[in-house]
């Protein structure tokens with residue numbers, strides 16, 4: 001398990017995706033994502049969601065993404 005930075009990492013998720021973090025914070029979070037699969041999946045999920053929204057294909061959700069959403073929601077329910 002990574003060293004308890006999940007809260008920090010998730011708190012900065014949107015800033016990270018928006019490119020609003022400085023080099024140091026980005027490096028810090030990237031290191032955390034290397035160690036922490038659950039956080040990495042959340043980041044992946046939001047990154048894909050953004051691409052999808054910006055691609056404006058809102059009524060066509062890829063099956064792979066739906067599976068991923070289901071998996072993440074399942075993990076959070078535990």
Ligand SMILES: [Zn+2]
Pocket residue numbers: 002005006007009032036038039
């Ligand atoms: Zn984490």
